[in-house]
Amino acid sequence: MQLDEKMIRDLKTFPLLSTLPDEDLAHLANVLKEHTFPAGSEILREGESGDEMYLLLEGSVDVLKTTLYGDSYVTASLNESHHCSFGEMALIDRGQRSATVRAKTDCRTLSLGYEEFQTFCRTYPRVGLELLMSITSTLVHNLRTENENLLVVYQALIEEIEGR
Numbered sequence: 163m164q165l166d167e168k169m170i171r172d173l174k175t176f177p178l179l180s181t182l183p184d185e186d187l188a189h190l191a192n193v194l195k196e197h198t199f200p201a202g203s204e205i206l207r208e209g210e211s212g213d214e215m216y217l218l219l220e221g222s223v224d225v226l227k228t229t230l231y232g233d234s235y236v237t238a239s240l241n242e243s244h245h246c247s248f249g250e251m252a253l254i255d256r257g258q259r260s261a262t263v264r265a266k267t268d269c270r271t272l273s274l275g276y277e278e279f280q281t282f283c284r285t286y287p288r289v290g291l292e293l294l295m296s297i298t299s300t301l302v303h304n305l306r307t308e309n310e311n312l313l314v315v316y317q318a319l320i321e322e323i324e325g326r
Contacts, residue, residue: 175245176217178296186289193282194272199265205248206263212252213276215297218242221269226262237261250297253279 173179173187199205208228222241226234240246248263256276283290
């Protein structure tokens with residue numbers, strides 16, 4: 163990937179990377195891989211093991227969850243204006259994907275793989291720690307939001323059962 167000032171500016175628009183200095187972003191950019199996904203293709207599939215995080219550069223995606231009965235529903239629709247990332251948990255544990263991400267339109271992404279992230283953190287430990295803290299902060303925020311959502315659903319269930 164050819165590294166230029168535009169790439170650094172683009173990377174800075176992602177909340178996950180916005181606090182990193184340009185020099186550190188340049189080091190990170192050297193390990194990112196560019197991917198394109200046609201509309202309708204799955205970028206991530208719920209339940210499959212994962213080892214890459216993605217930054218959405220162009221296009222729009224749906225984030226889908228599957229019910230216990232196998233039905234899928236959209237939990238979020240994202241596009242490049244959101245400067246979003248997805249798949250961050252894969253950089254921590256390479257576990258199963260928690261959702262499916264499907265391209266609504268043709269998409270262009272950058273990815274950071276687990277092994278590349280590990281090497282990057284060993285080579286640039288200060289920057290690796292900053293990036294890990296940023297990822298952790300994102301995951302904690304998401305967990306707190308989901309806890310609040312569960313409380314709302316639980317309360318609605320109780321009210322339904324009690325006939326309120």
